[in-house]
Amino acid sequence: MMKRNNIFLLILLAIGVSSCKTPQATQVNSRTRLQLPTQYNGDTLTAKTTPTSWKMFFTDPQLTALIDSALANNQDLKITLQQIAVAKSGMIAAKGAMLPSLSVGAEVGVSKAGRYTSEGAGNASTEMTPGKLIPDPLMNYHPGFAFDWELDLFGKLKSSKKAAVERYLATLEGQNAVRASLISQVASNYYTLLALDNKLTLIRKYIDLQRQAEKIAEIQKEADSDTELAVEKFKAELAKARSQEFALKQEITECENALNLLLGRYPTPIQRDAKQLLNEDVKTIVTGLPSNLLSHRPDIRQAEHELAAAHWDVETARKAFLPSVNISATLGLEAFNPTYLTRMPKSLAYSVVGGLTAPLINRKAIEANFQQADAAQLQALYEYDKTLLTAYSEVCTLLSKNKNLAAYYALKEEEVKTLEHSVEVSRQLYMNGRATYLDVLEAERDALDAQMELLETRQQQLSCVVDLYRSLGE
Structure with a gap:
């Protein structure tokens, strides 16, 4: 008896020695994480925050209808919803691991x-009741309950649960990021489509002008006021403009199909009003201090939850070095004949076992898991810092772009007006023989190029607004 006690004490001592020291994880806190500055490019902005809803940001009814359809049918968003369901199941499983398990079952064996063994010889000579030996072979019927519980004395299961919760929250923010990206893609494609429509209208007007110019050149050639070269030049310019028309038609088809893909449907004509492009109000973006990005941008919130989850993963891996305490118990009935199961309390069977286990031989594997979790935590930290840097740089760039595009658009409008007037002047001079056909063509080309650039600039302005919506968070 004394020898058994000594062995038991040695085992407890080995457990205590093996778990008395756990490795230290890399410290990740507010000091080690990257901090956002309080200014954008040196200018402190004291306004509140951006609009909190995309419906406050985009007011075109046709665009809002497209966004609603995309949010309901987009495949990427549906995939993200299933990822959330998977993360939620993991969180529920981690919570359930902290609770005891109770199961019910029945065993028959x-x-x-062997007759020439101690057990067989004993059974052959033992009577259950006077004149009745123990049955051979011996049946066993055992219905009952089984109870098992790992006591979370050192918080290992709690850390695992917290990691699962943080990952679930990260997937929610991931959904918000996908949602914001989807809204911005729909809006950007919509504005691109409007710009292409306006370019197509513009090139068709230009085609009509070239046809009229060709007719005038033909008349003047017949009146010996011009040469065949002028006619050929106008014909070539007309062919070039018509080829641009077909190129624009293809771009419109591709843009429509890309937009329909975002809406989760087969190619369908997109309802839109091309005039809305120039009528759309380019909003003045209201921004808050950079610290407000943390409460708006879903990708930053997602990175923050991923970092927190990585921290709890490290804690879970570190606490794997500590002992585990388990309690197991069974309670049921047991007999070699089913008719004896009701004979209480003789058929009653139970057991209670408490266990304390700690790793000894496999510590290297546990250390490797810990080092892996610690490295993953540092990776999550760098990902978080990268997300902050990207967010800040992106907003600074877009704010500058929004401001410069506004000035560029105003000057481009002035250029278009001047060139349109020069086209009228060149035509009058050509009709009066004071200018050549090259002067007219050059004036018309310059006006067309300027008008195209004006449309592209308005598209860039609206795309910048869309990007700012996405960058500042919803």
Whole structure:
């Protein structure tokens, strides 16, 4: 008896020695994480925050209808919803691991000991009741309950649960990021489509002008006021303009199909009003201090939850070095004949076992898991810092772009007006023989190029607004 006690004490001592020291994880806190500055490019902005809803940001009814359809049918968004369901199941499983398990079952077995063994010889000579030996083979019927519980004395299961919760929250923010990206893609494609429509209208007007110019050149050639070269030049310019028309038609088809893909449907004509492009109000973006990005941008919130999850993963891996305490118990009925199961309390069977286990031989594997979790935590930290840097740089760039595009658009409008007037002047001079056909063509080309650039600039302005919506968070 004394020898058994000594062995038990040695085992407890080994457990205590093996778990008395756990490795230290890399410290990740507010000091080690990257901090955002309080200014954008040196200018402190004291306004509140951006609009909190995309419906406050985009007011075109046709665009809002497209966005609603995309949010309901987009495949990427549906995939993200399933990822959330998977993360939620993981969180529920981690919570359930902290609770005891209770199961019910029934076992039926048979055993036969060899006749020339101690058990077989004993059974052969033992009577259950006077004149009735123990059955051979021996059946066993055992219905009952089983109870098992790992006591979370050192918080290992709690850390695992917290990691699962943070990952679930990260997937929610991931959904918000996908949602904001989807809205911005729909809006950007919509504005591109409007710009292409306006370019197509513009090139068709230009085609009509070239046809009229060709007719005038033909008349003047017949009146010996011009040469065949002028006619050929106008014909070439007309062919070039018509080829641009077909190129624009293809771009419109591709843009429509890309937009329909975002809406989760087969190619369908997109309802839109091309005039809305120039009528759309380019909003003045209201921004808050950079610290407000943390409460708006879903990708930053997602990175923050991923970092927190990585921290709890490290804690879970570190606490794997500590002992585990388990309690197991069974309670049921047991007999070699089913008719004896009701004979209480003789058929009653139970057991209670408490266990304390700690790793000894496999510590290297546990250390490797810990080092892996610690490295993953540092990776999550760098990902978080990168996300902050990207967010700040992106907003600074877009704010500058929004401001410069506004000035560029105003000057481009002035250029278009001047060139349109020069086209009228060149035509009058050509009709009066004071200018050549090259002067007219050059004036018309310059006006067309300027008008195209004006449309592209308005598209860039609206795309910049869309990007700012996405960058500042919803």
